[in-house]
Amino acid sequence: MLLQKTLSKSNKTDLYLDLVELTSGLLLVGFLWTHMLFVATILISQDTFNKLSEFLDTYYLSYIGIPFIIVIALFHFVIAGRRIPTRIQEQRIVWRHAKMLRHTDTWTWVFQTITGMAILVLGGIHVWMITTGWPIRAINSAERMESFWWFYLVLLIVGEYHAGFGIYRQFVKWGWFPRKPIGYISKVITAIILVLGLAAMVVFVQLGGTL
Amino acid sequence: MADRELTFEIFRYNPQKPETKPYLQTYKLKETTGMTVFVALNMIREEQDPSLMFDFVCRAAICGSCAMIINGRPRLACKTLTKTLPAKIKLFPLPVFKLIGDLSVDTGTWFRHLSLKTESWIHTSKTFDPKAQEERMDNKTALEIYEAERCIECGCCIAGCATANIREDFLGAAGINRVARFMVDPRDERTPEQYFEVVGSEEGAFGCMGLMACDDNCPMELPLQMQLAFVRRKIAKIGLGVKEKKGVKLA
Known part of the structure; x- marks a missing residue:
């Protein structure tokens, strides 16, 4: 019995933190996949893309949605991030452990934490670029994409990686479905979203070139 | 398969003798049919190095004593056939548990704590x-x-x-x-x-x-x-x- 641990023990905190991690993660995955589907409307036509963006503006959905997602993302960063080993010795143990074990899910988790950090920085820049270049129209996006396609390529890959494996891991932890099919389904969805994202990028860059 | 020469690289350290730093010791052994890592370790101890420490009791995957890190993965030595492994086999004791010496760890104290908790x-x-x-x-x-x-x-x-x-x-x-x-x-x-x-x-x-x-x-x-x-x-x-x-x- 240690005094400091006994006094600081809170019965339900760990449960609530776990649930916040789960809920914020699911919301963010839902957001990201919707976001990418919206972006992919450029594959249909510029007009569809613009109309959708105007629609989101008219009904204030962007103005509610963006701050909401920023708050959720920050919560997710702090609360899911509590799992990341912070002491140097712990870091050494985890890296050594992952190299020794050569276990896929252990490695994907190591990259999960790295992509999480990357998203915090790159996502922050992305939000800044979008909000300062408001509104979102096909032409603006095409200009941005033509200049910074490499930035968006990295963000797309790390974002989809983090979302795909994140949702897989939550399903594994809560055991609602068997592990193998969930792994397969999350990979297929991630692949589809990646293809859509890449295709949208190509269209945007071409559009940017014609400007 | 059966005439391979196996090379074992085994973690050696005795916490009782901290002056000798941990090191990997190499042993060579002729593979036999149906050989498990457990059999190989016994042969090494009988024929080459009586000082090698490792645990075993039942040799039939019932007692759980011979768990160790075999080529990076936690396995039971008695349940791991050498033919499923490459000719070079690296053995480490299990992490987390208290190291007794070489490949031998004390899982008992940990599991007793678990039972009480x-x-x-x-x-x-x-x-x-x-x-x-x-x-x-x-x-x-x-x-x-x-x-x-x-x-x-x-x-x-x-x-x-x-x-x-x-x-x-x-x-x-x-x-x-x-x-x-x-x-x-x-x-x-x-x-x-x-x-x-x-x-x-x-x-x-x-x-x-x-x-x-x-x-x-x-x-x-x-x-x-x-x-x-x-x-x-x-x-x-x-x-x-x-x-x-x-x-x-x-x-």
């Missing part, structure tokens, strides 16, 4: 009557309990777990599986709140990050993912005050 015994108000007929249990429940009880406490799930490697107080798959076993047992009279007290924290159900190295490395192939998830869901329900249907035990 999870109070791994039937909590009942009934007095045992040796003359009474044994209480009946339906077959499904008995099988569920048996499935969890197949754990031989070898420690492979703990050694493979990244969380257990960095958080000393984490119960790991073996611990949570143990709690699952009591949760489905109708003879155990612990209330849901008492179970929450035992594993409703990051030391228990919520400490698992879902890396599943336990599930992938369990020599007994226990359904650890489902056991961990089962306890996580039940404990979350208890914590949130979701009532289970009347007359149904936690399962």
Whole structure:
């Protein structure tokens, strides 16, 4: 019995933190996949893309949605991030452990934490670029994409990686479905979203070139 | 296959002799048919180096003593055939557990602590009557309990777990599986709140990050993912005050 641990023990905190991690993660995955589907409307036509963006503006959905997602993302960063080993010795143990074990899910988790950090920085820049270049129209996006396609390529890959494996891991932890099919389904969805994202990028860059 | 020469690189360190730093020692051995790592270790100890320390009792994957890191993965030496391995075999003791020397670790103290912490015994108000007929249990429940009880406490799930490697107080798959076993047992009279007290924290159900190295490395192939998830869901329900249907035990 240690005094400091006994006094600081809170019965339900760990449960609530776990649930916040789960809920914020699911919301963010839902957001990201919707976001990418919206972006992919450029594959249909510029007009569809613009109309959708105007629609989101008219009904204030962007103005509610963006701050909401920023708050959720920050919560997710702090609360899911509590799992990341912070002491140097712990870091050494985890890296050594992952190299020794050569276990896929252990490695994907190591990259999960790295992509999480990357998203915090790159996502922050992305939000800044979008909000300062408001509104979102096909032409603006095409200009941005033509200049910074490499930035968006990295963000797309790390974002989809983090979302795909994140949702897989939550399903594994809560055991609602068997592990193998969930792994397969999350990979297929991630692949589809990646293809859509890449295709949208190509269209945007071409559009940017014609400007 | 049977005429391969195997090269064993074995971790050597004796905490009693800290002046000799840990090192890898190489042994060469001719492979024989049906050879396991356990057989090879015994041959090395008999023919080449009597000072080599490693644990074994049953040599039949029942006692769980001979768990070690074989080529990076936690395995039972007695259940690992050398023919499934490359000619170069690296052996390390299990991490997390106290090192006794070379490949030998003390899993006993760790598992005793686990038993005490999870109070791994039937909590009942009934007095045992040796003359009474044994209480009946339906077959499904008995099988569920048996499935969890197949754990031989070898420690492979703990050694493979990244969380257990960095958080000393984490119960790991073996611990949570143990709690699952009591949760489905109708003879155990612990209330849901008492179970929450035992594993409703990051030391228990919520400490698992879902890396599943336990599930992938369990020599007994226990359904650890489902056991961990089962306890996580039940404990979350208890914590949130979701009532289970009347007359149904936690399962």
